[in-house]
Amino acid sequence: MKSNSFSRVMKLKSNEELEGITRHKDNYTNEALQAVIWELEKRNLIVEGEIELNEEIFEEKEIKQVLLKKEFSSKENSFNEFERPTLYSKKAIRGFTIFFSTIFGAVLLMYNLKLMQKPKERIQVLIFSIIYTITVYFLLNFLPRNLITTLVVNLIGYGILSEFFWNKNLGKNLIYKKKEITKPLIISLLLTGFLVFLILSPLILKG
Numbered sequence: 001m002k003s004n005s006f007s008r009v010m011k012l013k014s015n016e017e018l019e020g021i022t023r024h025k026d027n028y029t030n031e032a033l034q035a036v037i038w039e040l041e042k043r044n045l046i047v048e049g050e051i052e053l054n055e056e057i058f059e060e061k062e063i064k065q066v067l068l069k070k071e072f073s074s075k076e077n078s079f080n081e082f083e084r085p086t087l088y089s090k091k092a093i094r095g096f097t098i099f100f101s102t103i104f105g106a107v108l109l110m111y112n113l114k115l116m117q118k119p120k121e122r123i124q125v126l127i128f129s130i131i132y133t134i135t136v137y138f139l140l141n142f143l144p145r146n147l148i149t150t151l152v153v154n155l156i157g158y159g160i161l162s163e164f165f166w167n168k169n170l171g172k173n174l175i176y177k178k179k180e181i182t183k184p185l186i187i188s189l190l191l192t193g194f195l196v197f198l199i200l201s202p203l204i205l206k207g
Contacts, residue, residue, distance in 0.1 A: 006035035015045060022051055027084060027177070086177040087112040088184075090166065094158050096181075100188050102136070102157030103129040108184060109161050113169060121169040125161070132157055 010018065013036075021028060021036050028036075033051075040046045088108040097105030106129030113122040136153045143149050166172075 002038045004031055004035055006032045007038065010035045010039040013039070015040075015043065019045075025051075029084060084176050085112075085115055086179045087115060087170075087174075088181065089176075089178045090162050092178075092181045093161060093166075096184070096188060097158040097161065098151060098154045100192060101133065102154060102161070103133050104184075104188055105129075105158055105161055108181075109165060112166075116170060118169055121165070125165050128160065128165070129157075132160070 013021075018036050018040055021033070022040070025033050037046070037051050040051070041048055088111060093105040093108045096108055106125050110122045110125050113119075113125065136157075139153070140149070
């Protein structure tokens with residue numbers, strides 16, 4: 001009998017619930033969808049080959065490490081357990097790192113790691129971002145302080161966050177839904193504005 005790690009849960013779902021998953025299959029992993037298809041075929045609600053899986057390559061192993069930590073024997077399990085994770089994208093992390101600083105991009109990556117239940121890796125990113133920020137601060141005392149220098153050090157920081165921490169801990173080909181950046185953008189702008197005010201306030205007061 002065809003089965004996988006999601007089959008036991010899908011057997012507990014109603015026909016309407018299973019059909020609801022197939023109507024929004026872009027939100028679910030291939031393994032979860034496969035379990036749904038097998039269950040629908042078993043109930044003679046569809047014929048074999050009627051529903052095709054998504055063609056994208058999923059990092060199933062990475063997602064399953066999170067999902068399989070939960071028990072799937074209860075009817076109370078949420079559909080969210082089978083959905084793709086909603087994460088801040090690499091582009092978002094790159095933008096925050098370049099236009100603000102490495103530590104801002106690290107915060108977004110730390111959110112992703114928290115969602116994927118990787119606490120140790122999250123702490124590693126935090127430690128790296130603090131050490132990197134301090135190192136850059138001292139290096140800038142010996143380097144020309146201009147826009148190009150700032151962009152270069154921020155790009156290096158992004159490269160480490162993306163090519164090392166992301167690819168190693170989340171997977172280079174991880175498929176996910178992109179999380180909106182409105183909230184962190186507003187917070188970052190407010191923090192940056194406050195820091196600029198603190199730096200310029202002595203000059204303003206003297207004037």
